[in-house]
Amino acid sequence: MKNYLVYQAYGSIDILHECIYSVLSFYKYNSDSDTHIIIYTDSRPYLQSYLGQAISYQDIEQSQIDFWKGEIDFIHRVKIKILQDFISRYEGNLLYTDTDTIFRSDISNIYKNIADDKLYMHQNEGRIGHEDNTMMRKVNRFFKSNVIxxxxxxxxxxxxxxxxxxxxxxxxxxxxxxxxxxxxIFTDEIYPMFPRHIVEQLAFSLYMQTSGPLHEAREQIFHYWNFKEFRIILKDFFEKYNNMPIESLIERIENINPQRLIKPKLAYEQTRGMQRIYQKIIKGKWQMPAYEL
Known part of the structure; x- marks a missing residue:
């Protein structure tokens, strides 16, 4: 049974850099893997210049992206349509990751579990009914007060x-x-009533949980969705090492590992009240750790 790793990487050069870095991290820990990597992209030549020909590139144009946004014009609807397109072409164990992810270890066990009908998402963020944050509260109260x-x-x-x-x-x-x-269906029905960026995330959360045993992948994959500051570092990295063989790139990615570089930001965001005000005044919000490209 074949294993697949799927990305969507189009538009911004920052997204392309994230995708390249993520693939390099996959190769670092899964060098012996027979996983077939497929990238849906509008920038095949740029990705190939770093990642080569071993990867499959599914070309998409802006007109296709706009069509996949649907009548609701929702960018995250595109992810669902890309995965539907993938399933129409391939059969096997599917692992999709956003571009702003890095692999932390071998993932062969994830594919074995998927073959046994187990399901994966990145991380459990809490029960909706507990209303642990503002967005969760809005979601819970929306469904309590609206006819579905x-x-x-x-x-x-x-x-x-x-x-x-x-x-x-x-x-x-x-x-x-x-x-x-x-x-x-959930996304198309709910987004017009509740136009929030998390509707597609919510849809996957609900239907993955009701379709089989759902597991977290956070031990094997790090998702730095809240670290856009990393993009300038990636830009500098790939500009410096343009045309470098992929093996040499893989050797250097640890120098700028976002899991390490994000720590001061996370520590700052965990401070509250007067402690945060003091740090902001005396030290500034937070500082990027030292690194070498």
């Missing part, structure tokens, strides 16, 4: 008792394509 169309086969009461997962990683066998069709 019959096309959505999960009740508001059930949604309250389920958890929100980070959708930066999605893992499932292509036989479970119903996850995508149900997530698409």
């Amino acid at each position: 169309t019959e096309r959505i086969d999960i009740s508001p009461a059930a949604i309250t008792n389920l958890s929100m997962y980070n959708a930066g990683v999605l893992g499932f066998h292509t036989d479970q394509k119903h996850i995508l069709s149900k997530s698409l």
Whole structure:
């Protein structure tokens, strides 16, 4: 049974750099893997200049991206449509990751579990009904106070008792394509009523949990969705090492590992009240750690 790793990388050069770095991190820990990597992109030549020909590139144009946004014009709907397109072409164990991810270890066990009908998302962010943050509270109260169309086969009461997962990683066998069709219906129905960026994430969270054993991938994959400051470092890195063989690039990626560089930012964001005010005045918000390209 074949293993696949899928990305969507189009538009901004920052997204392309994230994708390249993520693939390099995959190779670092999975050098003996027979995983087939597929990137949906509008920038094949640029990606190939760093990653070479071993990867499959599925060319997409802006017109296709706009079509996949649908009538609701929702950018995160594109992820669902890309995965539906993938399943129409391939069969096997599918692992999708956002570009702003890095691999921390070998993931062969993830693929073995997917072959056994286990499911993966990146991280459990808490039960919706617990309203642990502002967005979770808005989601919970929306479903408590609105009548949901019959096309959505999960009740508001059930949604309250389920958890929100980070959708930066999605893992499932292509036989479970119903996850995508149900997530698409949910997104198309809910987004016009509740136009928030997390609707696609919520859809995957709900239908993955109700489709089989759902596991976290955070031990094997780090998702730095809250570290846009890393993009300038990636830009400098790839400008410096343009035309360098991929083996040499892999040797250097640890120098700028975002899991290390993000620590001061996370520490600052965990401070509260007067402690944060003091740090902001005396030291500034936070400082990027020293690194060498």
